[in-house]
Amino acid sequence: MSLILSEQEQVRRGALKEMHDLGINPYPPEAYEINTNSEAILRDFPSNESAFQDVCIAGRIMSRRIMGAASFCELQDSAGRIQLYFKRDDICLGEDKTMYNTVFKRLLDIGDIIGIRGYVFVTQMGEISVHVREFKVLSKSLRPLPIVKEKDGQIYDAFTDPEQRYRMRYVDLIVNDAVKHTFIKRTKIINSMRNFFNEQGYLEVETPILQPIPGGATARPFMTHHNALDIPLYLRVANELYLKRLIVGGFDGVYEFAKDFRNEGMDRTHNPEFTVMEIYVAYKDYNWMMDFTERMLERVALETNGSTKTNIQTQEIDFKAPFKRISIIDSIKEHTGFDVSQSSESELRDICKKLGVDTDPAMGKGKLIDAIFGEKCEHHYIQPTFITDYPVEMSPLCKRHRDNPELTERFELMINGKEIANAYTELNDPIDQRNRFEEQMNLSARGDDEAMFIDQDFLRSLEYGMPPTSGMGIGIDRLVMLLTGNTTIQEVLFFPQMRPEKIRKGVSADDFIQIGVSTDWAIHLVPAGFVSVEMLLAEKASAIQAKLNGYRKKNKLDMPAIQMDEIEAWLKK
RNA sequence: GAUUCGUUAGCUCAGCUGGUAGAGCAUUUGCCUUUUAAGCAAAGGGUCUCGGGUUCGAAUCCCGAACGGAUCACCA
Incomplete structure (x- = not known):
């Protein structure tokens, strides 16, 4: 201190x-x-x-x-x-x-x-x-x-510096009333979802955060080490593969509100740890899951805000079900004019070039299509819209489309131009799943460092037989942002990740005691204007005496005036 | 990671082209028995983020660093 x-x-x-x-x-x-x-x-x-x-x-x-x-x-x-x-x-x-x-x-x-x-x-x-x-x-x-004053709805001297607010959230919560309400809503949203799932009889579960193989999503993991076992462990990037093991184990529906961890960039929509809700329901497909998801969101919005409508910046978003549905291929056709349904990888590269979409050699067909969608289509979807039927290469855990094996039975829910939820008819064919993992390994060999690792135990579980299942994951932080009208993730996390606080370097009283200054005087040297030991030593003894006794008088210190010989003793040391 | 802007009192901010720092609120001391961003009077409070450089002289100009914001890239 x-x-x-x-x-x-x-x-x-x-x-x-x-x-x-x-x-x-x-x-x-x-x-x-x-x-x-x-x-x-x-x-x-x-x-x-x-x-x-x-x-x-x-x-x-x-x-x-x-x-x-x-x-x-x-x-x-x-x-x-x-x-x-x-x-x-x-x-x-x-x-x-x-x-x-x-x-x-x-x-x-x-x-x-x-x-x-x-x-x-x-x-x-x-x-x-x-x-x-x-x-x-x-x-x-x-x-x-920090005193915030308010008159006629006008706020004066608000405590606004984001650095201070996030580092000292306790102060932010005391002083800025709206902050507390954001977090109360966050909990309401989660409770509302939990009630919805529990009413259907689905089971809330907990699965490992420390995983030997970071599976279930394509992302760079945080690594750690377990001493007793002397093995590397990873903080989970997703919990998908564990929840599916539970479906194999015989539960009809399992869900988890999970903190996931991704070792990637931070900005106003990304924090290294974030909350995802994932749910898996046996004997369902992605069409059922779309109905389920829109019903759930409509209810959550209604219970949280008393209305299906919510405002974010200048947009009004309506969670009233049903939501629009469009396939990714149709969406690209609609927004770019290109039909990429039959395109080869090199044709896709040409299209990207014409559209001005950046590519790199590590990208396969799936990533190229995703890049086009991301740059040319995604931001158009302000109202909740299900984008469906993604290419097989970018969805290694998703079942092939019943009408077209190049595609998968997958949807992403776009709201306000951002992905909010992601869902599949889950791939339960163990042979196909093994092949898909191997394709991912090939992508990895091409330099895509986000491609998935092979989880042998997960494959073994599928070989015992997983019922047809649909699963859905939803980014809780982003949903909370939407329903509370916030545009930065930091505003919906109590303690967003920050760079470590700079420790104010400076001299302490101990540094002065080292050169023989008495404890009584040491604590007064910095306030008296000596901000370093060197600075003190550079002064003449008489000047120091004048300064310190001046300080003593001014602050009415209850201690004897300092003597010349004492100061000379410091300077000699 | 890149680009860009910022960092001055406890808080919110001024500080022009370099001459050594200001306001409001907060604090302290008076006065005030229903006020409301209370009021009136006075006072105290600043390593101007840090480190270098230019200069007789730097909050101000130059270089570097730290931290933060915004945008972009990666991703949820």
């Missing part, structure tokens, strides 16, 4: 000490029982005044308006904010006015957590407030909170 505290931090530590001196524990151990909260009071008081004659609530002081013997402050609890009214002679019934004059007015600050007991009333300005009879300090805050 730094020895250098800002003035405001010093003031708060001083207040802490004064509280101790008054016999007040600023961090009391016992529970504080509340009997209501800000939201309930504001909502129910007008219709039932008598129920609020003895309320007890607790929370954080967010603003104070002190006027002599009476004051107002705003208390923020988990449900919202409410105004408190403190009157000196009501807080302090006897002659001793310490609790008001000293504790409330001087020792409490914005950010402190208190509990209060009192009765609810309406001020002359018409605001429902609590008239405080007694209060208790529950936790003293030692750092000043």
